[in-house]
Amino acid sequence: MLKAERRNFILTKLVKEQRVNTIELAEVLGLSEDTIRRDLNKLHEKGLLEKVYGGAIPVKDNDKNVFDIVISNEKKKREIGLKALSLLHDGQVIIMSGGTTNLVFSKLIPPLLKATIYTYSLPIAMQLSQYQNIDLIFIGGKMQKNAMVTIGMDVLQVLSKIKADICFMGASSVNVKQGLTEVGYEVSIVKKAMLEASDKVVSMFTADKLNSKTPHVVCSIDRLSTIITDLNPKDKILEEYHAAGVTVL
Amino acid sequence: MLKAERRNFILTKLVKEQRVNTIELAEVLGLSEDTIRRDLNKLHEKGLLEKVYGGAIPVKDNDKNVFDIVISNEKKKREIGLKALSLLHDGQVIIMSGGTTNLVFSKLIPPLLKATIYTYSLPIAMQLSQYQNIDLIFIGGKMQKNAMVTIGMDVLQVLSKIKADICFMGASSVNVKQGLTEVGYEVSIVKKAMLEASDKVVSMFTADKLNSKTPHVVCSIDRLSTIITDLNPKDKILEEYHAAGVTVL
DNA sequence: AAAAAAATTGCAATTATTTGCAGTAAATAA
DNA sequence: TTATTTACTGCAAATAATTGCAATTTTTTT
Numbered sequence: 001m002l003k004a005e006r007r008n009f010i011l012t013k014l015v016k017e018q019r020v021n022t023i024e025l026a027e028v029l030g031l032s033e034d035t036i037r038r039d040l041n042k043l044h045e046k047g048l049l050e051k052v053y054g055g056a057i058p059v060k061d062n063d064k065n066v067f068d069i070v071i072s073n074e075k076k077k078r079e080i081g082l083k084a085l086s087l088l089h090d091g092q093v094i095i096m097s098g099g100t101t102n103l104v105f106s107k108l109i110p111p112l113l114k115a116t117i118y119t120y121s122l123p124i125a126m127q128l129s130q131y132q133n134i135d136l137i138f139i140g141g142k143m144q145k146n147a148m149v150t151i152g153m154d155v156l157q158v159l160s161k162i163k164a165d166i167c168f169m170g171a172s173s174v175n176v177k178q179g180l181t182e183v184g185y186e187v188s189i190v191k192k193a194m195l196e197a198s199d200k201v202v203s204m205f206t207a208d209k210l211n212s213k214t215p216h217v218v219c220s221i222d223r224l225s226t227i228i229t230d231l232n233p234k235d236k237i238l239e240e241y242h243a244a245g246v247t248v249l
Numbered sequence: 250m251l252k253a254e255r256r257n258f259i260l261t262k263l264v265k266e267q268r269v270n271t272i273e274l275a276e277v278l279g280l281s282e283d284t285i286r287r288d289l290n291k292l293h294e295k296g297l298l299e300k301v302y303g304g305a306i307p308v309k310d311n312d313k314n315v316f317d318i319v320i321s322n323e324k325k326k327r328e329i330g331l332k333a334l335s336l337l338h339d340g341q342v343i344i345m346s347g348g349t350t351n352l353v354f355s356k357l358i359p360p361l362l363k364a365t366i367y368t369y370s371l372p373i374a375m376q377l378s379q380y381q382n383i384d385l386i387f388i389g390g391k392m393q394k395n396a397m398v399t400i401g402m403d404v405l406q407v408l409s410k411i412k413a414d415i416c417f418m419g420a421s422s423v424n425v426k427q428g429l430t431e432v433g434y435e436v437s438i439v440k441k442a443m444l445e446a447s448d449k450v451v452s453m454f455t456a457d458k459l460n461s462k463t464p465h466v467v468c469s470i471d472r473l474s475t476i477i478t479d480l481n482p483k484d485k486i487l488e489e490y491h492a493a494g495v496t497v498l
Numbered sequence: 499a500a501a502a503a504a505a506t507t508g509c510a511a512t513t514a515t516t517t518g519c520a521g522t523a524a525a526t527a528a
Numbered sequence: 529t530t531a532t533t534t535a536c537t538g539c540a541a542a543t544a545a546t547t548g549c550a551a552t553t554t555t556t557t558t
Contacts, residue, residue: 002268002270002301002302002304003301003303003515003516004268004301004306005268022534022535031518032517032518034519034535034536035516035517035518037534038516041535041536053535054533054534066375066376066378066379067314067316067317067318067372067375068314068316069316075267078267079265082264082265120389122371122374122375122378123375125371125397126315126316126372126375127315129371129392129394129395130315131394132394136391136392137390137391137392138371138389138390138392138399139389140369140386140387140389140390140407141386141387141389142384142385143374143377143386143387145378145379145380145381145385146378148374148378150387154389158389252506271544272544280508281507281508281509282508283507283508283509283545283546284506284507284508286544286546287506287507302514302515302516302545303543303544
């Protein structure tokens with residue numbers, strides 16, 4: 001692990017846990033406490049954290065930026081996103097759901113891709129605003145504030161009028177029997193509408209979502225064209241999905 | 250393998266793995282570490298990666314945050330926003346246009362304000378997602394990517410069905426004769442619709458927008474209920490606006 | 499085609515950076 | 529206060545980077 005990586009690791013851990021402990025970091029990273037301290041000092045000099053006795057805490061951000069979205073397992077999500085790139089082609093009409101996996105994917109899209117993208121996620125729309133050749137349509141409605149996506153009748157109405165080539169759909173939980181399920185009722189409804197509006201349905205998620213279940217069913221497994229995880233597509237865990245007729249990337 | 254190929258290989262590997270290691274690259278490519286280092290130095294010079302002890306990591310800008318919105322004259326805009334707070338009351342239905350003045354204002358809203366807010370600006374919607382007691386409705390449509398706002402028929406249609414108590418409207422340019430004018434045609438149309446949908450129209454802008462003009466007329470000055478600038482409301486420059494029947498804060 | 503010039507590459511010597519350790523100092527807890 | 533934990537400093541070993549140089553390959557010129 002490079003030093004630069006290590007420092008990123010520390011900063012990421014800090015954002016997630018709101019504190020880091022010198023000794024614990026030394027153990028986790030397999031290095032001496034001295035080295036960790038030197039890292040913490042350097043990061044402190046750069047103003048990236050606040051060093052305290054025993055470890056470090058986040059630097060007090062007087063006006064915290066709501067635009068900074070914390071992405072867990074970013075590396076895995078990037079792997080997934082890279083696999084998904086093969087599904088993109090110029091001229092497609094695409095629907096993208098919310099979620100951080102899709103957000104990471106959005107950052108990986110080739111800068112010159114020509115496509116029409118519908119989304120109902122604020123962060124994803126902001127990300128896609130970057131792309132010169134993408135026609136971007138935001139699907140309006142009532143905001144679900146924690147997830148930063150729109151939900152409700154307005155969204156359904158717009159989706160009912162679209163015919164897209166492909167949709168990229170995040171997931172709360174997936175398993176072979178119940179299929180794709182969601183935590184929130186309203187989100188599950190929106191995703192059902194997405195399905196109906198798309199020729200091809202791609203679901204991307206990290207492997208930890210596999211074989212779990214949440215209350216609201218979106219669709220059965222065989223309704224998905226492709227699933228993409230961070231696992232090797234030949235992994236045993238994925239066999240039953242493949243057997244159900246889903247393309248596994 | 251050509252040198253150019255090799256460098257592409259390094260960059261590709263970097264994108265995939267978010268780091269490259271000098272020694273490992275030397276092994277994989279069957280070259281000496283020296284050569285790899287020279288490559289990394291060249292790529293670093295070109296700004297394509299960040300060279301670090303032991304290898305390289307992606308250049309920070311690569312991971313640039315599209316969510317960081319640069320706000321000019323933030324202090325002045327904050328002054329304006331503070332004045333505007335007096336116009337907010339629980340229970341209001343509000344329409345907010347885009348623009349950084351409105352964005353700054355959004356950050357100043359009392360955390361417990363109960364209101365319904367319509368907006369068609371992505372950054373403002375993200376900011377307002379913070380507020381527990383605000384019902385937030387995003388007006389969807391085609392995104393104007395540079396301004397991060399939606400425009401077009403869909404927006405007009407939604408606005409035509411709203412009746413709001415107050416709207417907060419940014420401005421490209423203002424002068425007494427032509428009134429409020431905009432750079433973009435489509436934005437001017439949307440703002441016209443906003444006017445129609447609101448009982449009260451408040452326009453906030455820094456004083457440098459005063460007595461300037463841009464191509465597309467939104468409305469005459471007397472159509473505005475209130476204007477708010479960073480100047481003292483008794484400033485001479487504002488007299489003629491006051492004379493036109495506008496409340497000046 | 500041959501000669502000259504330029505670029506690439508690997509090696510060795512030198513220089514720089516990182517890291518862990520030991521001893522000491524400082525901060526916290528009892 | 530004393531005991532304990534955590535932090536800092538200088539030093540040496542290990543690791544990595546740079547530089548000059550020579551052999552080789554590639555490109556350009558004649």
